[in-house]
Every structure is written in structure tokens, then in C-alpha cells.
Amino acid sequence: MVAGPDEAAGVRQSDVPASRETRDPAVGELSDLYHEVCEHIRATDDTSLKLLAAVPLATGIGITLLVRPSTPDLADGARSLLSLFAAVVTFAIYRWERKNIATCAHYCDWAAALERDHFRLSIPADEQLAPRTYPHGRVTAPAFVGQSWGKTQAEMLLYWTVIVSWLAASAYTLIR
Secondary structure, three states: OOOOHHHHOOOOHHHOOHHHOOOOHHHHHHHHHHHHHHHHHHHHHHHHHHHHHHHHHHHHHHHHHHHOOOOOOOOHHHHHHHHHHHHHHHHHHHHHHHHHHHHHHHHHHHHHHHHHHHOOOOOOHHHOOOOOOOOOOOOOOOEEOOEEOOHHHHHHHHHHHHHHHHHHHHHHHHHO
């Protein structure tokens, strides 16, 4: 039997202080990475929630001010153009938000892979062969009209409602 360096120096393994135990430095780095990924998920969700509050509020105020007949100093053509501009801006925000949703989904998948592959959280038995299995299971939004309605579907409905409202305001100012 070959003695290790500590044993050759007369030190038994049981005498080695806990501070000299070898720890995998990658575990700490992966833990830091996991926490950072979770922070990114929270940041993308926070941005989405702020937009979900601001977009309809600004739309309601803007449409009310633009279509009010008591504002005679603004020509109908200008009102219509402002409404079209607001629809385009809302569409641009919507497209950015779709990218934000994709980024959040990417981070969620990344966090799940870290949980499953590096932290070795157990995988639900019925999902063991699924390639995108989350160790803690996937949270499914409650069904609405026979479909699961979550953040993505709610945002799509909100943004398209706002865009159509701006387009309708534009048309209204031209035909009234």
C-alpha cells in the first residue's frame, strides 16, 4: 500500500483539519451563476410587469385626450397621425416584450438545466425522458377558454388590444 503525502509525513487523514478538505470550486461558481440567472429572470419579469401597467394606462389617457371633441386646436388629421404613431410605438414595445419573454424562457431553461444537471435535484418520474424537464416541475397557468393562459398570452392580448385601440382611435378621428 502506497502512503499519501500527508501519511508519509506522519499525518493521518482523520487528523487533517476540515479547511484542507478538497471542495469542487465549480460548485460555488455554478451556485453564483444560478443566482445570477435567477436575478435575470426576476429583472425580465419586473420589466414586463412595469410595461403591463404603463401601456394600458398611457393608452387610456392618450386616447381619451385625442378623441375628445373639446380639444378643437388639434386637427383630425393630426389626431389620426398621433394615434397611428402611438400604435406603431406600442407595436415596437410589444416586439421588444416578445424578445423579453424569449429571454426569460431561455433563463428559465438554463436555471432548470443547472438544477437538474449540476445540483442533481430529482426529476419527476413522469418527465424523466423529456428533454426540457424542470426538476421542480413546470407550472402551468390555469385554463381559460380551454387553453392555458399565462404571462405570454396575457401580454399578447393586452398589446394587441392596445394596438387595435390606437388604430380605432385613428380611424374614429377621420370619420367622425
